[in-house]
Amino acid sequence: MGRKPSGDTDWLKRGAWCAEEDEVLTYYVKTHGEGQWRHVAKKAGLNRSGKSCRLRWLNYLKPGVKRGNISPEEEDLIIRLHKLLGNRWSLIAGRLPGRTDNEIKNFWNISLSKRIQEERPQRIINNKQAPNAGDNHHQGGNYCSNPSKDEDDQSNPVKSNPVPLSDISDDRDQNSSLSFLRDFDSYIHGLSHEAEINGFENYVVDDSNFVGHGNGTKCEDLVLREDAEAAKWKILGATSDHLIFQPNHEDVDLHAISAFLNSQDGYHQWVN
DNA sequence: AAATACGCCAACCGCAAGGGA
DNA sequence: ATCCCTTGCGGTTGGCGTATT
Secondary structure, three states: OOOOOOHHHOOOOOOOOOHHHHHHHHHHHHHHOOOOHHHHHHHOOOOOOHHHHHHHHHHHHOOOOOOOOOOHHHHHHHHHHHHHHOOOHHHHHHOOOOOOHHHHHHHHHHHHHHHHHHHHHHHHHHOOOOOOOOOOOOOOOOOOOOOOOOHHHOOOOOOOOOOOHHHOOOOOOOOOOOHHHHHHHHHHHHHHHHHHHHOHHHHOEOOOOEOOOOOOOOHHHHHHHHOHHHHHEEEEEEOOOOEEEEEOOOOOOHHHHHHHHHOHHHHHHHHO
């Protein structure tokens, strides 16, 4: 928007998309499919960069993209996921059907970050403090690191340790859309308890490896290999504090997730 | 009514990763 | 091994609408 043209990109149109451009891009993608964005721009006759086309499609034109206000349920989920994942907007967005990373990022930067900051003193009091809480030696890695620049936000420094997913209680209500969250809650608390007993050193999560279980294995591989049960689960991501799972059911009910996170047993235990 | 301040959000940029030649 | 291209991600910017003075 209003950026200075430079170099050989002078011909590129910048700024807000008009309805005609949207129409052209939508038609082109629907007939030719996504990908090859640079060629999309040329072949569709749009004086836009491939990047711009891709962004416009993914954020606004793609079917299923939800517009409008973030619901309280979504807002709550964003807060929970941000606590676990940090500024991994794409990961967070992936758990909010129809929402884009850009939208969630904006929402966070504008409204939630302020609110969280205001609530911080209370949260810090509620969270367990680890002996080496200030010793954050995880450098920015890809999967297991927490890239958030706001170190203060990472207030629960319980290190995670991969465990066989079969260890996660399976005598709960497997049919409920909430069961995976109950299991996750149980899992996290198991980790916290174990960490308290054994000390945090044993549960350091490296950039992409679990120290002590390493072998150059990424956490996703490490856990998924542990048990065939893992086929039901996928790892969304991880921070230096936690792993976060979700079953491969694409139809997990958002309202149910939020309701769980709002419940006394779910929300407070999971967060704290 | 006009000027200014502020908040929101769409879009841009730079960088990194992955894949193919 | 290296280069190039494409894609994806997170941070930042600037335009626009609204509120305030």
